[in-house]
Amino acid sequence: MESRLVLDASAQDLLFRRARTADRFTGEPVDDEAIRAVYDLVRYGPTAFNQQPLRILLLRSPESRRRLAVHLSRSNREKARRAPLTALLAVDNEFHRRLPELFPQFPGAADLYAGNSALRERSALLNGALQAAYFIIGIRAAGLSAGPMSGFDEDGVNREFFPTGDLSALFVVNIGRPETSGERPRGPRLSHSEVCSTL
């Protein structure tokens, strides 16, 4: 099937086929420049009305990582402790304020969201998650491994890091070079026929 793809096989392996979610990392640090290179690639991924709600908080200091750790599930606390860098991915709940500049071709876009907080929240979640996926792919494009985690107390993290309510946490992602010894086998994936159908 790979022959139907234009992307070469080594890139397929790097981004999808061989890439694995990492639970354990080597001690090698991940510097801010690596994350800048990742962001400068994946920022081109599409979002609705070009809204780009994702915001990325890199937790580097021991203090910031302690502040996060208390809100993680126990197993995730251990994974984060072993990662050289942990990113808190959040969305800007007021993303619509930037739309006149980001999507000038539809001047009514900001008003559409301003008056409808349910629509705004859903849109921030969906588009922020799209961008989170681009970011995970970008981490792999940098030769690093990502360990995305959902097991945390969202309200607790939001109160701790975003007390004014302007941002909401989506995912926590550990980043580093994977320790591949003792890696678990990959979990099963749903087959094409289970997921895709044609009408």
Added chain:
Amino acid sequence: MESRLVLDASAQDLLFRRARTADRFTGEPVDDEAIRAVYDLVRYGPTAFNQQPLRILLLRSPESRRRLAVHLSRSNREKARRAPLTALLAVDNEFHRRLPELFPQFPGAADLYAGNSALRERSALLNGALQAAYFIIGIRAAGLSAGPMSGFDEDGVNREFFPTGDLSALFVVNIGRPETSGERPRGPRLSHSEVCSTL
């Protein structure tokens, strides 16, 4: 900055830097085998507890496309009409039923979601959107262009295609070879310093 990336420059261009959201397509058809190759690549993208909530409905027949068109915003109706293939991306609201098989290492995962429909809905949205982004990247990996759209009546689409409530629509994605003449300039992207910060 590209030098910090392991992914080669042509793959960066194919997936992110040169790739554009397409509004108009050439008449060249997109067959089911191309979508199978895309899915068989991107199914390896990570989701929480390996839950894989995404389901993909390929709307190929004139009848199925008419059923969708009435629920699209006017400008999106025109875009879908001109696309050789339109995919309806949805999530399985009962994804937790598959977890004993997909994530056997945590036998309690299904129960966690079974008793909490708000958590289940949020998780399906977030993880389905991650998978939608992997799918968009995969379409580009096949040398095709994606035109993801959010402008549609979700309730209308859900009633029309998923009357039993088992699935919920997330995005509609047009797929084909782009007609690049008259393409709009790319919208501005937020800079690294606007999106990323370090604590």
